[in-house]
Amino acid sequence: MKIAVCVKRVPDSEARIKIDASGKAIDEGGVKFVLNPYEEFAVEEALKLKEAAGSGEVVVISAGSDASQETIRTALAMGADRGVLLKTDHIPLDPLPVAKALAAELAEGGYDLIFFGKLAIDDYSHGIGPMVAELLSLPCVSAIAALQIANGKGKAEREIEGGVEVVEFPLPAVLTTDKGLNEPRYPALRGIMLAKKKPLDVKDVALETGGLDVLSLSYPPERKAGRIVGEGAAAVPALVDALKNEAKVL
Amino acid sequence: MPNVLAILEQRSGDIKRVSHEVLTAARVLADGMGGEVHGLVVGGPGVATDGLGAFGADKVLVASDASLANYQADRYAGIAADQVRKGSYAAALVSATALGKDLAPRVAARLACPFVSDVTDVKYDGAIIVTRPVYAGKANITLKISATPCVISVRSNAVTPKANAKAGSVESVAVSGGEPRARTVEIKHPERAAIDVAEASIVVSGGRGLKGPENFKLIEDLASALNAAVGASRAVVDAGWRPHAEQVGQTGKTVSPNLYFAIGISGAIQHLAGMRTAKTIVAINKDPDAPIFKVADYGIVGDLFEVLPKLTEEIRKAREG
Numbered sequence: 001m002k003i004a005v006c007v008k009r010v011p012d013s014e015a016r017i018k019i020d021a022s023g024k025a026i027d028e029g030g031v032k033f034v035l036n037p038y039e040e041f042a043v044e045e046a047l048k049l050k051e052a053a054g055s056g057e058v059v060v061i062s063a064g065s066d067a068s069q070e071t072i073r074t075a076l077a078m079g080a081d082r083g084v085l086l087k088t089d090h091i092p093l094d095p096l097p098v099a100k101a102l103a104a105e106l107a108e109g110g111y112d113l114i115f116f117g118k119l120a121i122d123d124y125s126h127g128i129g130p131m132v133a134e135l136l137s138l139p140c141v142s143a144i145a146a147l148q149i150a151n152g153k154g155k156a157e158r159e160i161e162g163g164v165e166v167v168e169f170p171l172p173a174v175l176t177t178d179k180g181l182n183e184p185r186y187p188a189l190r191g192i193m194l195a196k197k198k199p200l201d202v203k204d205v206a207l208e209t210g211g212l213d214v215l216s217l218s219y220p221p222e223r224k225a226g227r228i229v230g231e232g233a234a235a236v237p238a239l240v241d242a243l244k245n246e247a248k249v250l
Numbered sequence: 251m252p253n254v255l256a257i258l259e260q261r262s263g264d265i266k267r268v269s270h271e272v273l274t275a276a277r278v279l280a281d282g283m284g285g286e287v288h289g290l291v292v293g294g295p296g297v298a299t300d301g302l303g304a305f306g307a308d309k310v311l312v313a314s315d316a317s318l319a320n321y322q323a324d325r326y327a328g329i330a331a332d333q334v335r336k337g338s339y340a341a342a343l344v345s346a347t348a349l350g351k352d353l354a355p356r357v358a359a360r361l362a363c364p365f366v367s368d369v370t371d372v373k374y375d376g377a378i379i380v381t382r383p384v385y386a387g388k389a390n391i392t393l394k395i396s397a398t399p400c401v402i403s404v405r406s407n408a409v410t411p412k413a414n415a416k417a418g419s420v421e422s423v424a425v426s427g428g429e430p431r432a433r434t435v436e437i438k439h440p441e442r443a444a445i446d447v448a449e450a451s452i453v454v455s456g457g458r459g460l461k462g463p464e465n466f467k468l469i470e471d472l473a474s475a476l477n478a479a480v481g482a483s484r485a486v487v488d489a490g491w492r493p494h495a496e497q498v499g500q501t502g503k504t505v506s507p508n509l510y511f512a513i514g515i516s517g518a519i520q521h522l523a524g525m526r527t528a529k530t531i532v533a534i535n536k537d538p539d540a541p542i543f544k545v546a547d548y549g550i551v552g553d554l555f556e557v558l559p560k561l562t563e564e565i566r567k568a569r570e571g
Contacts, residue, residue, distance in 0.1 A: 013500040013520040017388040026389070037501050093393065094364045095355065121500050123384055125367045127355035134359030139431035140323070142352045145494075159495050160348035161261075161446035163439045165321070169432035179487075179501060180494040211364035211397030215379065218390050220526060223545050228538070232552035233560040239532065240564045242548055247530045249452075249509040250476075250568055 303418015
């Protein structure tokens with residue numbers, strides 16, 4: 001089983017976001033970057049499938065700056081075999097150019113499965129995985145919470161509003177992973193040491209600029225100051241009254 | 251003429267309410283460009299189309315076939331992309347639901363065009379301009395779309411549906427497309443259908459202050475009194491008390507309900523990122539210094555085990571009265 005996992009370097013979910021002087025990007029100074037949490041599920045699932053198959057290779061691919069090598073190494077420390085960095089200093093917000101670069105790399109790989117996280121927690125875009133699938137004419141199931149693979153076929157479940165869709169597909173296929181699919185393993189010290197020696201291929205790529213221009217980045221409007229209506233159960237009537245007559249939301 | 255296509259979502263043959271939001275957003279763009287709004291409904295025979303003119307559809311295109319009653323990603327994407335090409339639409343909009351999040355990027359890839367997900371605002375000012383949250387709402391980005399066509403998904407509850415009567419004439423379109431690559435074979439429904447936290451207009455969320463999964467009965471009771479969805483903090487989802495589908499926050503769902511209750515939730519930055527766009531926020535917490543009070547419109551400092559039963563009772567009374 002040959003499996004690719006596409007990953008992204010993103011600010012940690014607890015990071016405070018500061019807009020830089022250009023007003024169009026964030027100030028990365030002092031911000032801790034991590035492997036996109038949704039891709040931890042992708043790496044874990046790939047490793048489990050390889051382990052179940054008894055043989056194979058898990059390749060971690062990322063598009064980004066040199067700093068993304070660290071992100072790839074995190075996945076290698078979890079147990080992936082090798083990494084590929086599509087090195088570019090600018091990732092456009094339009095997902096199409098990124099999807100094209102990844103598709104070009106993946107097309108040559110002969111992968112049985114290609115995993116992505118269902119979204120990246122920085123741009124919150126959920127487009128790259130399904131776009132890559134379309135560009136490669138592969139079946140795709142997005143935001144999966146359960147997966148079975150057997151005899152060259154797969155069955156995945158994805159949550160929808162008020163239910164679960166069950167989708168069947170032949171391999172090769174593209175899957176994007178949701179929380180709940182598995183419990184990602186933590187890299188052990190031995191894994192971290194081994195990861196330093198695993199191959200990581202750096203390829204320079206030139207991405208198209210895409211069709212989206214950033215006009216501005218801004219902080220969300222501050223919420224107007226609220227008030228404590230009271231303490232304990234005695235404050236409940238005042239709260240209900242405020243919701244009904246002041247906020248008019250009941 | 252620069253027309254806009256609004257891809258409208260149906261489940262079990264009924265048009266979802268979020269489709270009215272998509273029509274409203276599409277109307278803003280079409281009016282700016284001097285064009286029309288055409289709705290596209292893909293579904294089984296007899297899929298409902300009435301009432302769409304009332305929300306601004308000049309025309310409603312219907313692609314119906316028994317095999318399309320439920321969402322089939324490849325077929326739906328093929329039909330939508332064909333319609334965008336045939337109609338030379340300037341933009342195609344869809345709601346950022348489970349279906350829309352899956353469908354929109356596929357359509358964009360087939361059209362080799364820009365895709366913007368989860369927008370909360372659209373306008374036309376010589377070009378299509380959209381605003382969307384990034385870093386889970388810690389910042390907003392405003393983008394100009396400089397290519398035609400484009401595909402945009404619109405976040406649920408971000409756009410208020412506006413009545414805007416247009417003809418809404420219904421026209422059948424050919425059902426295109428061959429064998430799907432992947433096939434939806436079943437849709438499982440839980441015994442008691444829950445309201446989805448991302449779509450609900452009222453959300454009642456509980457956190458670690460509940461002290462144990464069994465105490466979420468108190469949250470469920472209040473949610474039921476309000477006809478609200480149940481939400482949960484990351485801490486309680488990671489502890490296995492609640493399913494991840496209920497998680498609100500940066501690694502869960504980002505919600506914009508009319509009314510949000512944060513109960514026994516301290517207000518970690520990743521949680522605030524997921525709910526700060528709620529119109530009214532109520533916090534109940536025993537710690538008066540909890541960060542959640544900084545974003546709350548109304549707060550009660552106190553023991554939630556005393557406050558919740560009383561609150562549920564008072565809400566029941568208020569709703570009946």
